[in-house]
Amino acid sequence: MKGGRPLNKNIDVLIIGAGQAGLAIGYYLSKSNQSFILIDAAGRVSDVWRNRYDSLVLFSPRRYSSLPGLPLAGDSDGFPTKDEFADYMEAYGIHFSLPFHLNTKVEKLKQAYGSFEAITSKGRYSAKSVVIATGPFQKPFIPQLKGSSSTFQLHSSDYRGPYQLAEGPALIVGGGNSGAQIALELAESRQVYLSAGHEMVFIPRVLLKRSIFWWLEVTGLAKAADGSRRAKLLKKTEPVIGTELKLLIESGKVIVKERAVAFQDQEVVFKDGSKIAVDNIIWATGFYFDYSWIDIPGVLDSQGKTVHQRAISPVEGIYFLGLPWLSRVGSAQINGINYDAKNIFEDLEKRNSEN
Numbered sequence: 001m002k003g004g005r006p007l008n009k010n011i012d013v014l015i016i017g018a019g020q021a022g023l024a025i026g027y028y029l030s031k032s033n034q035s036f037i038l039i040d041a042a043g044r045v046s047d048v049w050r051n052r053y054d055s056l057v058l059f060s061p062r063r064y065s066s067l068p069g070l071p072l073a074g075d076s077d078g079f080p081t082k083d084e085f086a087d088y089m090e091a092y093g094i095h096f097s098l099p100f101h102l103n104t105k106v107e108k109l110k111q112a113y114g115s116f117e118a119i120t121s122k123g124r125y126s127a128k129s130v131v132i133a134t135g136p137f138q139k140p141f142i143p144q145l146k147g148s149s150s151t152f153q154l155h156s157s158d159y160r161g162p163y164q165l166a167e168g169p170a171l172i173v174g175g176g177n178s179g180a181q182i183a184l185e186l187a188e189s190r191q192v193y194l195s196a197g198h199e200m201v202f203i204p205r206v207l208l209k210r211s212i213f214w215w216l217e218v219t220g221l222a223k224a225a226d227g228s229r230r231a232k233l234l235k236k237t238e239p240v241i242g243t244e245l246k247l248l249i250e251s252g253k254v255i256v257k258e259r260a261v262a263f264q265d266q267e268v269v270f271k272d273g274s275k276i277a278v279d280n281i282i283w284a285t286g287f288y289f290d291y292s293w294i295d296i297p298g299v300l301d302s303q304g305k306t307v308h309q310r311a312i313s314p315v316e317g318i319y320f321l322g323l324p325w326l327s328r329v330g331s332a333q334i335n336g337i338n339y340d341a342k343n344i345f346e347d348l349e350k351r352n353s354e355n
Helices: 020-029 082-095 177-186 212-218 229-235 244-251 334-354
Strands: 007-016 036-039 106-112 115-120 123-132 152-155 170-173 192-195 254-257 260-264 267-270 275-277 280-283 318-320
Touching: 007 020, 007 115, 020 036, 020 082, 020 334, 123 334, 170 177, 177 192, 177 244, 244 254, 318 334
Parallel strands: 007 036, 007 123, 123 318, 152 280, 170 192, 170 280, 192 254
Antiparallel strands: 106 115, 115 123, 260 267, 267 275
16 A cells, blocks of 8 residues: 555455465466455565474475475475475465565455455455455464463463473473474473373374375375265374374373363362462463454354355355365365365356356
């Protein structure tokens, strides 16, 4: 926006979110005659990755961490750092000349005169179709436990490294991959407890000299469709990728506790009634979706959850991309976004040819 004048833009497709999901659909649209723009509240492409904890390394090797049309450079069997991947995404956008409007926050999305209108911090966008690619990491979730504590606490999305914490033991609440990686890092310098609400399952990064992602491909598990028998099994628990933490648990350097249920004075109380005193708590408890800015009947259900069939909304012209289980097990993963992005693009092209 120049000279303080509000923007009014009319396009074919508006992509909300310039992360890996937005870039993937942008790649396909760059090969069509449809006009499109990617908008994002961040000031730089892939800031979400840059702002994650310093030691973060992707779970998938480079050969399985690429977006369509441009491989991630480097050792294909090596694991990229979060900054390397962020730089790759930025270069990806430049390589395919994707049109970004950054520092642009969507305040409301509504229907207007046969199209969709996005009211943003920079002005209004009118589009025939909208791809909502805001991803699964929207609002940090922190459980409300009974009692109170003056213990230093932060969500995993705000964690950068051990230097942020007070001296003394740390409790990680959440037994997913983020909690596991943070626990692994902190165990180098202090006593670590990990509270998990379920039995933790560990799978190796490499099995018989092959990436676990290769095995998922050849066994067909990577393509398990939502609703299938295999999908139901995979949904039961999120496996921790890598066995390093398992070894620390077996050696006693990391102590696993049951679900945290309350604070009592300066102690954390667990489901089994046990208590521990810690100086730090990191909530690796995930995120929740916030679509309160969508004001279009039929896009969300009564609980505010997305309504779709394989990423396509029942409201013609609305699509979701980059969310878990849109169509298959890998829908929210870097190496699985391509399938849904291509499916959405084909529907966009069909819709465009009919209009």
